[in-house]
Amino acid sequence: MIRVALIEDDADIRDNLMLIIDRAEGFSCRQAFSDVQEAGKSLLNDPPDVLLMDITLPGKMNGIEGVEFLRAAGATFETIMLTVHQEEKLVFDALCAGACGYLTKNTPPNRILDALREAHRGGAPMSTQIARMVVDSFKRTPPPALSEREREVLAELCQGKSYKMVADALYISQDTVRTHIRSIYRKLEVNSKSEAVAKALKERLI
Amino acid sequence: MIRVALIEDDADIRDNLMLIIDRAEGFSCRQAFSDVQEAGKSLLNDPPDVLLMDITLPGKMNGIEGVEFLRAAGATFETIMLTVHQEEKLVFDALCAGACGYLTKNTPPNRILDALREAHRGGAPMSTQIARMVVDSFKRTPPPALSEREREVLAELCQGKSYKMVADALYISQDTVRTHIRSIYRKLEVNSKSEAVAKALKERLI
DNA sequence: GTGCGGGTCGCATGAACATGCGATTCGGAG
DNA sequence: CTCCGAATCGCATGTTCATGCGACCCGCAC
Numbered sequence: 001m002i003r004v005a006l007i008e009d010d011a012d013i014r015d016n017l018m019l020i021i022d023r024a025e026g027f028s029c030r031q032a033f034s035d036v037q038e039a040g041k042s043l044l045n046d047p048p049d050v051l052l053m054d055i056t057l058p059g060k061m062n063g064i065e066g067v068e069f070l071r072a073a074g075a076t077f078e079t080i081m082l083t084v085h086q087e088e089k090l091v092f093d094a095l096c097a098g099a100c101g102y103l104t105k106n107t108p109p110n111r112i113l114d115a116l117r118e119a120h121r122g123g124a125p126m127s128t129q130i131a132r133m134v135v136d137s138f139k140r141t142p143p144p145a146l147s148e149r150e151r152e153v154l155a156e157l158c159q160g161k162s163y164k165m166v167a168d169a170l171y172i173s174q175d176t177v178r179t180h181i182r183s184i185y186r187k188l189e190v191n192s193k194s195e196a197v198a199k200a201l202k203e204r205l206i
Numbered sequence: 207m208i209r210v211a212l213i214e215d216d217a218d219i220r221d222n223l224m225l226i227i228d229r230a231e232g233f234s235c236r237q238a239f240s241d242v243q244e245a246g247k248s249l250l251n252d253p254p255d256v257l258l259m260d261i262t263l264p265g266k267m268n269g270i271e272g273v274e275f276l277r278a279a280g281a282t283f284e285t286i287m288l289t290v291h292q293e294e295k296l297v298f299d300a301l302c303a304g305a306c307g308y309l310t311k312n313t314p315p316n317r318i319l320d321a322l323r324e325a326h327r328g329g330a331p332m333s334t335q336i337a338r339m340v341v342d343s344f345k346r347t348p349p350p351a352l353s354e355r356e357r358e359v360l361a362e363l364c365q366g367k368s369y370k371m372v373a374d375a376l377y378i379s380q381d382t383v384r385t386h387i388r389s390i391y392r393k394l395e396v397n398s399k400s401e402a403v404a405k406a407l408k409e410r411l412i
Numbered sequence: 413g414t415g416c417g418g419g420t421c422g423c424a425t426g427a428a429c430a431t432g433c434g435a436t437t438c439g440g441a442g
Numbered sequence: 443c444t445c446c447g448a449a450t451c452g453c454a455t456g457t458t459c460a461t462g463c464g465a466c467c468c469g470c471a472c
Contacts, residue, residue, distance in 0.1 A: 095344035096410055123334030124341035131330035134340060138301035147448060160401030162428070175451050182431075183448085191430070192458085194400040195366025201407040204302055353418060368458070381421050388461075389418085397460070398428085 002120045005031035005048035007039050007066065008082070009058050013105075017052065020109045027116065035059040036066035043070065047077050050119045052112075053099075055083035055090060064090070067097040078119040082107075091130055092137070101125040140204045146187055153180040155206045158197050208326045211237035211254035213245050213272065214288070215264050219311075223258065226315045233322065241265040242272035249276065253283050256325045258318075259305075261289035261296060270296070273303040284325040288313075297336055298343070307331035346410045350393055359386040361412045364403050 004021050006029065008014040014032050021029040031048060033039035035057050043051065051070075055063035067079050080101035081094045091102055101119050103112065104127050115125035126134070146154065156166040163181075167174045181193070188205075190196045200206050210227050212235065214220040220238050227235040237254060239245035241263050249257065257276075261269035273285050286307035287300045297308055307325050309318065310333050321331035332340070352360065362372040369387075373380045387399070394411075396402045406412050 092344065095341055096346045098345055100338065100341055118334060121334070122338055124337035126337075126341075128324060128327070128329030131332075131337070132306065132328055134344075135301055135306055135330035135332075138298065138340075139304055140302045149449065157400060158404050160396060160398060160404040162398065164428090172449085173451055175453085176449070178430085179450075180448095181429090185430085190366060192366060192368065193429070194363060194403045197400045197403050198364050198366045198407065201404065355419065370458090378419085379421055381423085382419075384460085385420075386418095387459090391460085399459070 002027050002050060002116060003048040004029040004116055005033075005039070005043055005051045005077075007033045007036060007051065007053040007057065007063070009034045009054060009056075017112075021052075021113070021116070024113050027113065036061040036063075036069060040070065040073065043077075044073055044075060047075060049077055050116050051075075051077055051079045052082050052116070053079055055081050055085055055094065064093050064097045064099075067094065067099050071098045080115060080119050080125060082112075086129065088133055091133055095134070102130050103127055104130070138204070146184065146205070150180050150184050150187070151206065153177060154184055154196065154200050157181070157193060158200050158206055160197075208233050208256060208322060209254040210235040210322055211239075211245070211249055211257045211283075213239045213242060213257065213259040213263065213269070215240045215260060215262075223318075227258075227319070227322070230319050233319065242267040242269075242275060246276065246279065249283075250279055250281060253281060255283055256322050257281075257283055257285045258288050258322070259285055261287050261291055261300065270299050270303045270305075273300065273305050277304045286321060286325055286331060288318075292335065294339055297339055301340070308336045309333055310336070344410070350411060352390065352393055352411070356386050356390050356393070357412065359383060360390055360402065360406050363387070363399060364406050364412055366403075 004027055006014055006017055008017065011034070014034065018029045018032045021027050031042060033042070037059055053063045053066060057063055057066065061069060063081055063083070070079070078100045079098065080103060081099045082103050082105060083090070084105045086104060094102055101115055101124055103115055103125065107115070107127060118125040152170060153166060156169055161169065163174045163177045166177045184196055185191050188196055188199050190199055210233055212220055212223055214223065220240065224235050224238045227233045237248060237252070239248070243265055259269045259272060263269055263272065267275060269287055269289070276285070284306045285304065286309060287305045288309050288311060290311045292310060300308055307321055307330055309321055309331065313321070313333060324331040358376060359372060362375055367375065369380045369383045372383045390402055391397050394402055394405050396405055
């Protein structure tokens with residue numbers, strides 16, 4: 001039996017979802033709230049297995065802040081965001097905050113039940129466009145023509161190392177490190193260590 | 207009709223997959239290879255809709271290098287990795303290289319067909335554990351207690367800016383930037399700009 | 413009201429870094 | 443063969459940064 005809780009401000013949608021889930025085989029849904037504050041204590045005292053939460057909520061906390069808050073307060077249940085929004089930023093913010101799944105509101109009821117099951121057994125349910133968005137965020141841009149050695153040096157820099165530490169790690173002199181870094185700066189079109197590190201990490205060049 | 211190609215070195219598995227896919231309603235599978243070199247020309251001349259590729263391949267290129275190579279050569283079809291390996295590093299390397307999906311070899315035939323359909327309509331098919339791995343990689347660690355202003359400064363540093371540029375951007379003096387950065391270093395337990403940037407970007411503190 | 417942390421600013425010193433101009437060796441492309 | 447890029451090293455100069463030691467104001471908690 002998978003125990004589900006809801007946080008959704010639209011009473012119609014909330015009641016509807018509650019009914020659908022509670023009547024489904026293998027599910028129970030006895031907790032439904034319209035905002036995170038109200039939900040907090042109840043969810044922490046009697047934690048569900050999975051929480052289904054809207055992203056746009058009234059009150060001080062939206063859904064994303066909500067996940068963050070609940071997790072900080074010790075919640076260990078899985079949270080799935082359920083929303084009309086498909087903007088990349090919201091998706092990534094939600095996942096960063098700790099949501100394990102992300103569904104759009106046009107998801108048919110049986111898909112929602114599938115998602116609840118999947119979240120409960122440790123998966124990460126999301127609609128196909130969202131999944132693609134997430135996967136695409138990993139895609140590396142065309143290799144920026146750094147030489148093997150330069151990539152090694154850059155990787156060391158991304159560990160936060162100084163010239164001296166890089167030199168020691170690669171068994172070369174600081175002057176050689178300097179030379180490599182010069183080339184890296186030219187190729188990446190930057191002119192400081194932290195700028196290079198920032199670019200390397202953001203564009204996954206390492 | 208979804209045209210599928212295979213790259214898989216085990217002849218039994220390859221032939222078996224080819225049969226399963228080619229006989230399935232709505233699919234054709236007429237291209238199957240045992241290594242990337244061999245496959246390259248054929249796949250570029252007569253591109254399939256989806257490529258299903260093993261990750262451990264004989265020859266110079268493994269599956270991950272293979273995706274990279276094919277994409278660099280102009281391939282635009284979707285690639286799904288099919289493998290026994292579930293190590294995080296391989297999964298992320300594959301997605302970074304440009305694979306859109308990732309299945310483990312114990313995936314039953316009908317799930318493979320689902321995955322092919324999903325990839326074809328722009329999704330990102332992967333097994334549940336993999337999806338969770340991917341989603342978890344986004345999770346932010348507990349906010350390390352940086353103040354609002356410190357986060358702002360850190361964010362500027364992550365743009366690769368110098369003290370002076372940060373000062374200008376935030377309308378404060380360089381000395382104040384210095385003070386904030388001092389606090390940031392203390393809280394993040396680092397002692398250089400690039401180390402702070404590296405930590406901030408890796409742990410998604412911004 | 414006495415702290416304490418955040419935010420603002422200042423100065424001074426030594427270390428780390430950026431950059432310019434060298435050099436040698438080696439392998440591969442033309 | 444000759445040129446070029448990659449990799450190694452050196453030196454010198456000026457800039458940026460790290461850090462230590464101050465200061466003041468504010469709001470909030472105790």
